[in-house]
Amino acid sequence: MSNASSSRRRRGSARTTLTQVAEAAGVSAITVSRALNTPERVNAETRRHILATVERLGYVPNLVAGSLASASSRFIAVIVPSLANAVFIEVIQGLQETFEARGYQILLGNTDYDLDREAQLVRTFLGWSCSALVTAGLRHSEACHNLLNGWDKPIMEMMELGEALDLNVGLDHAAAGHCMARHLLQRGHRQIVYVGGRMAKDYRAGLRYAGHREELAAAGLEAPLIDLERLGSLEAGADALDQVLETHPRADAIHFANDDLATGALLHAQRLGLGVPKDIAIAGFNGLPLGQHVTPRLTTIRSPRHRMGRLAADRLLTRLDGGSVSVRCNVGFSLLVGDST
Amino acid sequence: MSNASSSRRRRGSARTTLTQVAEAAGVSAITVSRALNTPERVNAETRRHILATVERLGYVPNLVAGSLASASSRFIAVIVPSLANAVFIEVIQGLQETFEARGYQILLGNTDYDLDREAQLVRTFLGWSCSALVTAGLRHSEACHNLLNGWDKPIMEMMELGEALDLNVGLDHAAAGHCMARHLLQRGHRQIVYVGGRMAKDYRAGLRYAGHREELAAAGLEAPLIDLERLGSLEAGADALDQVLETHPRADAIHFANDDLATGALLHAQRLGLGVPKDIAIAGFNGLPLGQHVTPRLTTIRSPRHRMGRLAADRLLTRLDGGSVSVRCNVGFSLLVGDST
DNA sequence: CGCTGTTATGTTAGCGCTAACATCCTTTTT
DNA sequence: AAAAAGGATGTTAGCGCTAACATAACAGCG
Numbered sequence: 236m237s238n239a240s241s242s243r244r245r246r247g248s249a250r251t252t253l254t255q256v257a258e259a260a261g262v263s264a265i266t267v268s269r270a271l272n273t274p275e276r277v278n279a280e281t282r283r284h285i286l287a288t289v290e291r292l293g294y295v296p297n298l299v300a301g302s303l304a305s306a307s308s309r310f311i312a313v314i315v316p317s318l319a320n321a322v323f324i325e326v327i328q329g330l331q332e333t334f335e336a337r338g339y340q341i342l343l344g345n346t347d348y349d350l351d352r353e354a355q356l357v358r359t360f361l362g363w364s365c366s367a368l369v370t371a372g373l374r375h376s377e378a379c380h381n382l383l384n385g386w387d388k389p390i391m392e393m394m395e396l397g398e399a400l401d402l403n404v405g406l407d408h409a410a411a412g413h414c415m416a417r418h419l420l421q422r423g424h425r426q427i428v429y430v431g432g433r434m435a436k437d438y439r440a441g442l443r444y445a446g447h448r449e450e451l452a453a454a455g456l457e458a459p460l461i462d463l464e465r466l467g468s469l470e471a472g473a474d475a476l477d478q479v480l481e482t483h484p485r486a487d488a489i490h491f492a493n494d495d496l497a498t499g500a501l502l503h504a505q506r507l508g509l510g511v512p513k514d515i516a517i518a519g520f521n522g523l524p525l526g527q528h529v530t531p532r533l534t535t536i537r538s539p540r541h542r543m544g545r546l547a548a549d550r551l552l553t554r555l556d557g558g559s560v561s562v563r564c565n566v567g568f569s570l571l572v573g574d575s576t
Numbered sequence: 577m578s579n580a581s582s583s584r585r586r587r588g589s590a591r592t593t594l595t596q597v598a599e600a601a602g603v604s605a606i607t608v609s610r611a612l613n614t615p616e617r618v619n620a621e622t623r624r625h626i627l628a629t630v631e632r633l634g635y636v637p638n639l640v641a642g643s644l645a646s647a648s649s650r651f652i653a654v655i656v657p658s659l660a661n662a663v664f665i666e667v668i669q670g671l672q673e674t675f676e677a678r679g680y681q682i683l684l685g686n687t688d689y690d691l692d693r694e695a696q697l698v699r700t701f702l703g704w705s706c707s708a709l710v711t712a713g714l715r716h717s718e719a720c721h722n723l724l725n726g727w728d729k730p731i732m733e734m735m736e737l738g739e740a741l742d743l744n745v746g747l748d749h750a751a752a753g754h755c756m757a758r759h760l761l762q763r764g765h766r767q768i769v770y771v772g773g774r775m776a777k778d779y780r781a782g783l784r785y786a787g788h789r790e791e792l793a794a795a796g797l798e799a800p801l802i803d804l805e806r807l808g809s810l811e812a813g814a815d816a817l818d819q820v821l822e823t824h825p826r827a828d829a830i831h832f833a834n835d836d837l838a839t840g841a842l843l844h845a846q847r848l849g850l851g852v853p854k855d856i857a858i859a860g861f862n863g864l865p866l867g868q869h870v871t872p873r874l875t876t877i878r879s880p881r882h883r884m885g886r887l888a889a890d891r892l893l894t895r896l897d898g899g900s901v902s903v904r905c906n907v908g909f910s911l912l913v914g915d916s917t
Numbered sequence: 918c919g920c921t922g923t924t925a926t927g928t929t930a931g932c933g934c935t936a937a938c939a940t941c942c943t944t945t946t947t
Numbered sequence: 948a949a950a951a952a953g954g955a956t957g958t959t960a961g962c963g964c965t966a967a968c969a970t971a972a973c974a975g976c977g
Contacts, residue, residue, distance in 0.1 A: 249728075252932095252933060252934085253933065253934065253935095254933075254934090262956075262957090263956070263957050263958080264933090264934075264935090264957095265934095265935070265936095265956075265957070265958085266955085266956060266957080268934070268935060269935095269955095269956090272935085276954085276955080276956095277955075277956085278954085278955060278956085281955080281956085293722070293726065295699055295702050295703055295723070296703050296933090296934085297644075297703060297705070297932085297933050297934070298700070298703035298704050298934095299640055299643045299644045299649060299703075299704060299705050299932090299933080299934090300644050300932070300933035300934040300935090300962090301933080301934055301935070302640045302934090302962095303638075303640045303641050303644050303932085303933080303934070303935090303962050303963070303964085304933075304934040304935040304936075304961080304962055305934080305935055305936075305962085306935095306936095306962065308640060318665055318668065318669050318672070319665075319669070321662075324659055324660075324665060327659065328659050328660070328686075331659070331686060335686075340683065340685075340700060341684065342681065342683065343682065343684050344681075345669075345672060345676075358636055359639070359681065361636050362636055362637050362638060362639035362640075363639050363640060364638070364640050381634070382636070385634070387590075468865065469865050469866065469869040470865065470869070473869070498869075499869060502869045502870060502871070503869075505871055506871055524809065524810050524811065525810065525866065528810040528811070528814070528839075528840060528843045528844075529843060529870075530843070530846055530847055593962095593963060593964085594963065594964065594965095595963075595964090603926080603927090604926070604927050604928080605927095605963090605964075605965090606926075606927065606928085606964095606965070606966095607925085607926060607927080609964070609965060610925095610926085610965095613965085617924085617925080617926095618925075618926085619924085619925060619926085622925080622926085637963090637964085638962085638963055638964070639964095640962090640963080640964090641932095641962070641963035641964040641965085642963080642964055642965070643932095643964090644932050644933070644934085644962085644963080644964070644965090645931080645932055645963075645964040645965040645966075646932085646964080646965055646966075647932065647965095647966095918977105919976105919977105920975105920976085920977095921974105921975090921976085922973105922974085922975085922976105923972100923973085923974080923975100924971100924972085924973085924974100925970100925971085925972085925973105926969100926970085926971080926972105927968105927969080927970070927971095928967105928968085928969070928970090929966105929967090929968085929969090930965105930966095930967090930968105931964105931965095931966090931967105932963105932964090932965085932966095933962105934961105934962090935960105935961095935962085936959105936960095936961090936962095937958105937959090937960090937961105938957105938958085938959085938960105939956105939957080939958070939959095940955100940956085940957070940958090941954105941955085941956085941957095942953100942954085942955080942956100943952105943953085943954080943955100944951105944952080944953075944954090945950100945951080945952070945953085946949105946950080946951070946952085947948100947949090947950080947951090
């Protein structure tokens with residue numbers, strides 16, 4: 236039950252070891268090891284006998300020892316900037332499903348959008364002899380680069396596309412920004428404000444804004460920007476709407492960096508009695524279910540988050556199995572036209 | 577002859593080891609180990625010199641080897657039933673913040689509400705010599721019980737209260753069910769339908785239903801139950817509303833097992849032009865931000881999820897530091913009266 | 918002056934497992 | 948029939964680190 240037992244054994248735990256199983260089964264340690272890890276290399280009868288002994292003694296393999304001896308753990312390091320964002324959760328789920336089915340364990344790290352923390356996490360994860368590393372984004376600190384460059388295992392950079400260290404699965408954020416801006420222009424909006432949150436850190440929102448701005452520039456329009464101090468949340472979105480109404484009273488559309496902000500603004504507009512899109516159009520990014528359940532339905536861009544996770548995991552597994560995969564994979568996105576624009 | 581590195585490297589990686597750092601610094605391996613792990617036990621000057629050498633050689637400690645030698649990793653196993661539910665994400669965040677600040681790494685497992693998968697995960701995590709284990713819920717498979725009973729490290733069971741293996745932080749779900757039912761009765765509702773999702777698996781929803789039913793029984797009322805095949809989602813909530821309207825046309829209130837379902841129903845009622853709470857009252861459970869941003873605001877019960885995570889982590893850390901903590905901790909809940917009832 | 922206590926460092930012996938090589942059969946090939 | 952190939956199991960030697968004990972040097976003390 237609790238950690239009460241304070242025996243004075245010199246080292247080691249009371250747990251059954253592989254050697255004890257071997258003795259009990261009347262075989263050598265390596266045979267037990269093989270029966271558990273590469274069963275096809277052991278005679279069927281011997282195997283059955285060993286597994287029965289394992290069961291009888293309640294043996295739980297010491298994975299730490301195994302990893303040390305084989306110089307590789309079945310860990311996959313996964314580093315994301317935030318857990319508060321449903322987007323990363325879905326990517327993680329995609330990764331997890333695929334990896335767990337193949338016996339890999341995910342080691343999750345959260346950088347809170349801080350590149351130094353990322354380097355720190357990478358350091359720790361390398362120390363665990365992970366089989367591969369997955370991280371969100373292509374931007375890293377110099378320390379992080381140094382650590383990763385000297386590493387000999389697969390690295391997957393996700394979410395965006397570009398010059399990667401190794402493998403890369405993601406989508407083109409600038410193109411997504413272009414796409415939504417074009418849509419808003421087509422709908423006749425001309426005073427379009429872009430609203431993001433902590434964009435110095437969430438630089439992918441910045442990439443989308445760059446696309447948005449180019450599109451507006453091509454139409455001879457300004458692209459005012461509001462950069463909130465908070466990341467996405469319904470509350471921040473509601474506040475942002477107030478701010479836009481005050482600072483850009485002639486705005487006819489708001490292009491939000493994510494669906495949380497957009498939906499928060501949309502629900503707040505409802506409370507204020509503002510017509511959406513009649514008085515002001517609202518657009519988001521991500522394609523979260525929430526946006527599709529409010530009235531009017533949110534116009535947004537859907538990214539295949541879950542699929543991105545699965546794809547990334549599949550490619551890493553292929554690589555780990557010795558296969559070769561193409562370096563870059565564009566998962567694309569789709570414009571989801573709702574009634575809010 | 578030092579044929580050590582001349583022949584093909586038999587084992588091991590190209591990475592710098594602690595012994596190499598020790599040689600380069602002109603001290604013994606254990607001194608380097610101490611300089612890194614218990615710096616106060618090493619002379620300040622020696623320490624500085626060693627750390628400089630570590631830096632110069634780009635040494636990254638092999639945590640696997642350290643864990644094997646010390647028979648304990650700085651891993652905390654965390655097992656939750658789902659990542660799709662914001663509730664668990666927030667609990668995890670609370671745990672993570674607290675543990676990471678103290679140098680522990682979370683090892684996350686997802687059971688998908690399957691007790692056999694839980695046992696499987698526990699097995700794996702024990703194999704990693706975790707320092708402690710956190711799991712959601714008090715119900716486990718027999719295999720899981722056996723594994724945990726023979727374990728000598730702290731165990732924390734979260735979310736609900738009751739007979740625990742070791743430590744327990746949570747809230748009283750039956751009381752929460754009572755509380756909301758009482759509120760609905762006070763508001764004059766009499767035909768109250770309870771709607772949950774996969775309640776055989778999400779048995780805490782069942783505990784709340786039991787409280788709900790008792791409260792209604794005390795008022796001489798029936799407590800019809802609808803158990804959906806899906807867990808919480810906005811879409812499932814919308815469908816559930818349709819189902820209630822069809823099968824219980826005289827219902828005047830719906831008590832949902834979670835906010836996702838409740839909000840989905842609420843938004844759907846809006847689309848259908850139904851008045852909430854005039855035509856039908858809607859109540860949820862969790863107190864997610866979403867419910868507080870829709871109109872009418874959702875009546876729900878708020879659980880201190882983030883705090884639950886922090887509290888659990890704090891208690892485990894106290895335990896790990898050799899301190900003693902009380903076994904049970906009730907974090908409570910609060911009724912959040914909105915405009916939907 | 919020896920005694921004890923303290924601080925700083927070193928020596929030894931594993932932790933529990935698996936890679937690599939070795940051995941001993943049985944089967945297949947030539 | 949001898950040689951080669953393959954299958955099953957064993958022996959040896961670590962993986963890289965740290966617990967436990969050992970040593971040394973020095974301060975404080977009666």
